[in-house]
Amino acid sequence: MKTVNHWIGGTTVEGASGNYGPVTDPATGAVTTRVALASAEEVDRAVRIAQEAFVSWGQSSLAARTKVLFAYRALLDANRDAIAELITAEHGKVHSDALGEVARGLEIVELACGITTQLKGELSTSVSNRVDVSSIRQPIGVVAGITPFNFPAMVPMWMFPLAVACGNTFILKPSEKDPSAANKLAELMTEAGLPAGVLNVVHGDKVAVDALLAHPGVAAVSFVGSTPIARHIHTTASANGKRVQALGGAKNHMLVLPDADLDAAADAAVSAAYGSAGERCMAISAVVAVGAIADTLVEKIRERAEKIKVGPGNDPTSEMGPLITAAHRDKVASYVKGAAAQGADVVLDGTGYTVEGKEDGHWIGLSLLDNVKTDSDAYRDEIFGPVLCVLRTDTYEEGVALINASPFGNGTAIFTRDGGAARRFQLEIQAGMVGVNVPIPVPVGYHSFGGWKDSLFGDHHIYGNDGIHFYTRGKVVTTRWPDPSDAPAGVDLGFPTSR
Numbered sequence: 001m002k003t004v005n006h007w008i009g010g011t012t013v014e015g016a017s018g019n020y021g022p023v024t025d026p027a028t029g030a031v032t033t034r035v036a037l038a039s040a041e042e043v044d045r046a047v048r049i050a051q052e053a054f055v056s057w058g059q060s061s062l063a064a065r066t067k068v069l070f071a072y073r074a075l076l077d078a079n080r081d082a083i084a085e086l087i088t089a090e091h092g093k094v095h096s097d098a099l100g101e102v103a104r105g106l107e108i109v110e111l112a113c114g115i116t117t118q119l120k121g122e123l124s125t126s127v128s129n130r131v132d133v134s135s136i137r138q139p140i141g142v143v144a145g146i147t148p149f150n151f152p153a154m155v156p157m158w159m160f161p162l163a164v165a166c167g168n169t170f171i172l173k174p175s176e177k178d179p180s181a182a183n184k185l186a187e188l189m190t191e192a193g194l195p196a197g198v199l200n201v202v203h204g205d206k207v208a209v210d211a212l213l214a215h216p217g218v219a220a221v222s223f224v225g226s227t228p229i230a231r232h233i234h235t236t237a238s239a240n241g242k243r244v245q246a247l248g249g250a251k252n253h254m255l256v257l258p259d260a261d262l263d264a265a266a267d268a269a270v271s272a273a274y275g276s277a278g279e280r281c282m283a284i285s286a287v288v289a290v291g292a293i294a295d296t297l298v299e300k301i302r303e304r305a306e307k308i309k310v311g312p313g314n315d316p317t318s319e320m321g322p323l324i325t326a327a328h329r330d331k332v333a334s335y336v337k338g339a340a341a342q343g344a345d346v347v348l349d350g351t352g353y354t355v356e357g358k359e360d361g362h363w364i365g366l367s368l369l370d371n372v373k374t375d376s377d378a379y380r381d382e383i384f385g386p387v388l389c390v391l392r393t394d395t396y397e398e399g400v401a402l403i404n405a406s407p408f409g410n411g412t413a414i415f416t417r418d419g420g421a422a423r424r425f426q427l428e429i430q431a432g433m434v435g436v437n438v439p440i441p442v443p444v445g446y447h448s449f450g451g452w453k454d455s456l457f458g459d460h461h462i463y464g465n466d467g468i469h470f471y472t473r474g475k476v477v478t479t480r481w482p483d484p485s486d487a488p489a490g491v492d493l494g495f496p497t498s499r
């Protein structure tokens with residue numbers, strides 16, 4: 001069986017705790033790999049190595065940093081397929097989807113390649129007599145990144161390229177469910193010329209995470225995962241004096257107005273609800289149909305969903321793969337099985353689906369629930385599987401009120417041909433990312449990603465300008481250089497004011 005070890009100080013470091021976690025191929029259900037789970041002592045060693053590396057990396061030139069990042073970009077580009085294969089083998093998503101994840105991560109590497117212009121700072125000359133003021137941003141030290149299973153390459157790349165471009169050193173604690181892609185990303189960074197200890201991967205579970213949150217050598221924590229854990233990370237890391245951004249779960253709504261192009265809306269709903277088997281934080285999990293279009297829209301979604309081919313991620317004909325674990329598959333199925341008793345109409349029931357010859361895979365088909373009630377479990381919980389709920393309202397206002405009543409506020413979308421309604425929606429809706437006729441509005445790398453309410457704890461969204469701010473701290477330098485001809489200023493006990 002393959003073993004995934006830590007990557008610390010620019011090399012593989014075998015797990016020393018004696019604890020390992022199983023990694024499963026979701027398409028077969030077979031345990032293919034074991035991943036080392038770090039103890040608090042192993043975390044401490046990694047933090048010390050990252051602290052040592054920070055001494056020189058934090059003072060390295062922007063030219064030295066961007067040289068590494070440009071080389072990294074080329075290596076990632078050349079290794080897209082290899083990374084995507086690792087993702088599919090452990091996560092289960094289809095190869096094309098895994099390639100998409102690598103491409104979106106690469107966007108942030110490209111942003112980091114331009115750190116020279118992003119970190120330019122500000123200068124005001126002659127703010128007072130012979131006085132100039134400059135604002136600069138400096139790295140914060142060792143940053144920890146804790147990432148979820150559903151994007152084993154992209155979410156780490158939301159974090160470490162910008163963090164190291166800003167001069168920090170980094171400890172990545174990937175999901176223990178699909179750990180291999182993280183090691184590949186770190187190995188390629190070393191190959192690109194990143195000095196040892198600047199980017200480290202420490203595998204583990206709650207033990208490793210809590211050791212990072214408690215460690216005085218960790219200055220900041222970036223977290224992406226479920227809402228209960230995001231809350232725990234934010235509370236604990238803040239109490240320990242760290243800067244923290246913790247992105248949580250979601251329930252993303254798509255409001256479809258009566259004037260929308262219903263074929264386009266149905267295409268978008270199916271793509272966004274069932275892509276990656278619904279295991280995306282930006283998946284559409286609730287369609288809100290406004291007015292008399294609901295029956296037609298549900299029928300169009302059903303027709304399309306029925307045609308989706310579910311199968312192994314490495315089969316090029318598959319459009320949707322299995323779920324991450326059998327336990328998660330069973331939990332997702334329980335929402336569909338309990339839906340009718342809570343008032344929904346089960347239009348499509350994907351439970352019980354299997355793939356011939358791979359019956360132990362974590363299979364489930366596509367489910368579509370209509371007339372879902374807002375107090376039902378299927379609506380209230382983040383299901384994180386291929387289950388789309390349809391809710392119905394009579395008016396735009398009722399639809400917006402329904403969406404704004406959700407405790408989550410990650411992404412949302414409106415489908416309409418009415419520019420005025422779309423404009424109103426942008427301003428009225430309580431979510432961090434809004435799509436207009438775009439079902440999955442994941443911002444490009446140079447705009448930041450983040451939700452509102454229970455979908456994000458902390459003040460900074462991730463990547464883009466917010467990411468650069470999060471990974472640096474500001475310093476303002478006030479300078480006076482008297483002219484040689486100036487008479488001495490003399491003693492003045494008054495509070496300094498500009499002259």
Ligand code: NAD
Pocket residue numbers: 146147148149150151155173174175176204205206209210224225226227229230232247248249250280281382384410451455
């Ligand atoms: P998760 O919260 O279970 O795990 C995320 C990370 O936290 C993992 O590295 C895991 O090892 C660690 N962890 C788990 N339990 C912990 C505990 N008790 N204490 C300390 N650390 C712990 O999330 P997941 O199941 O891996 O990922 C799916 C979730 O992530 C979904 O809720 C999804 O919406 C969310 N997500 C959010 C975004 C976003 O940008 N908002 C992006 C991707 C995924």
